[in-house]
Amino acid sequence: MPRRTRYMPMDGCEAARRVISIFGRLDTKYEGETVDESTLRTLLSSACDIFKNEQSYLAVEAPVTLVGDIHGQFHDLRQILRSAGVPGEGGRYLFLGDYVDRGRHSIPTMSLILAYKVLYPNDVFVLRGNHECASINRIYGFYDECKRSYDLRMWKTFNDLFNLMP
Secondary structure, eight states: OOOOOTTSOOOHHHHHHHHHHHHOOTTSOOOOOOOOHHHHHHHHHHHHHHHHHSOSSOOOOSSOEEEOOOTTOHHHHHHHHHHHOOTTTTOOEEEOSOOSSSSSOHHHHHHHHHHHHHHOTTTEEEOOOTTSSHHHHTTSSHHHHHHHHSOHHHHHHHHHHHTTOO
């Protein structure tokens, strides 16, 4: 296998694994780590491809853990994953929307959910909430978090993805 250089493109699964290696360490305290822009853009692109091919009506079989209104509360998401199990190790999830805004960690919250969606599309189901809309998340904090952590293009890329979600 060739050695990866910074010029070799990364695929979506590799980006998802990288995001999980940073944000998915459930046994350690989150200290504000970030993902590089290239990895995040690759993850978002892969998630867009999945949402483009998903039905707008999702038939999800039980058992599944329902999770809603996380609103950037990354520590709460990590606690839920610790309690109910991570995808790929038996945890199945239906996320009901409102992942961003209000909380301080919307990008890590959404990134971790999307990473699991990319790696385990049959175990992670993601619905769009009213905060996954540019006119709402522009006001309630996600816009500012994207601007502070990356740039306005990243906010636009996230909203393009939100527009594809069922």
